Amino acid sequence: MDTLFFWFFSLVMIVCGLSVILNRNPVASALCFAFSLVSMAALFIMLDAYFLAAVQILVTAGGVMVLFLFIIMLLNVEAAESIPRQKIWMGLTLGLALIFIYLVSLTLNATPRGFVPQNALAGESRSLEPGAPTPPADLLDDTQRIGNRLFTHFVAPFEITSLLLLVATIGVVVICKQDEPRRSPHEEISREAPSARPEKETTLTR
Amino acid sequence: MxxxxxxxxxxxxxxxxxxxxxxxMRRNLLIIYMSLEMMLQAANLTFVAFSRFYSYPESPSRPYFNHIDGQVFVFFVITVAAAEVAVGLALIVALYRLKETTQVQNLTTLKF
Incomplete structure (x- = not known):
């Protein structure tokens, strides 16, 4: 069953990834991208990373994709008439890809140090057998383990990441801020009138 | 299997x-950006896979368990990628206001 699910989700992921780069319409590309992200979350679940699967769906497939779709809508990006098919670039890309896959296949045959086959993992809830030693309770909950690790060993990077998010937020506001257009007196009046549209809406539409 | x-x-x-x-291959800035995100996600998958299959004995009473640090790294990567997408898309919007295009063949100011 695991095997079936693995092949199904990786096939969906790769086919959706291919249609991201082969689709003419940016909206279709974005939706295919969301699909491939969701199937990657399914692969995370198969790897016992439940917390990360939830984060993947919430943050990446939810937030980032909505952002992409909004930008596509705002910029009114038209569908390309045709995917540019320059022979040189296609050939170069394919060559690069083949070289990369060859290099990866070289490393795949080497077993890294510390690697243990899947069935030797006694600390996994899935491979628990009657004779196996009971794993400690704190090894079963991946969310708890990530949290413990994040707030003890990785607490400095965690704080720096929060700073990074703050910087990104302020940066986005600064980059996107348009220079204030000169307002006509009429608009000034209509903004101050209480019966006019709420101020928030006018600033948003501007 | x-x-x-x-x-x-x-x-x-x-x-x-x-x-x-x-x-x-692609010429559209937004598609290029999505492809960049795909590369990041592929790296995330390797992180999670290694964290699942790389295991070591800590002590005799705790035989083998998978290493959680890979998943912590993926957490950081997702956070940074989200911030990066926000800033990058803001830059694309600013560029569109200036040049009225998102096709990279029309953005040749820095070409020499």
């Missing part, structure tokens, strides 16, 4: 290469 680490690594490599091809 048992799914091993190598299967996950191969799938991640193929996904990474698809992202690389998208970055090189």
């Amino acid at each position: 048992e799914i091993t680490l190598n299967h996950y690594l191969a799938v991640a490599a193929v996904f990474f290469v698809i992202g690389l091809m998208g970055v090189i």
Whole structure:
């Protein structure tokens, strides 16, 4: 069953990834991208990373994709008439890809140090057998383990990441801020009138 | 057939290469950006796969358990990628206001 699910989700992921780069319409590309992200979350679940699967769906497939779709809508990006098919670039890309896959296949045959086959993992809830030693309770909950690790060993990077998010937020506001257009007196009046549209809406539409 | 680490690594490599091809082939800035995100996600998959299959004995009473640090790294990568997408898309919007295009062949100011 695991095997079936693995092949199904990786096939969906790769086919959706291919249609991201082969689709003419940016909206279709974005939706295919969301699909491939969701199937990657399914692969995370198969790897016992439940917390990360939830984060993947919430943050990446939810937030980032909505952002992409909004930008596509705002910029009114038209569908390309045709995917540019320059022979040189296609050939170069394919060559690069083949070289990369060859290099990866070289490393795949080497077993890294510390690697243990899947069935030797006694600390996994899935491979628990009657004779196996009971794993400690704190090894079963991946969310708890990530949290413990994040707030003890990785607490400095965690704080720096929060700073990074703050910087990104302020940066986005600064980059996107348009220079204030000169307002006509009429608009000034209509903004101050209480019966006019709420101020928030006018600033948003501007 | 048992799914091993190598299967996950191969799938991640193929996904990474698809992202690389998208970055090189496509002309639309938004699609290029999506392909960049795909490459990041492929790296995330390798992180999670290694964290699942790389295990070590800590002590005799705690025999083998998987290493959680890979998943912590993926957490950081997702956070940074989200911030990066926000800033990058803001830059694309600013560029569109200036040049009225998102096709990279029309953005040749820095070409020499």
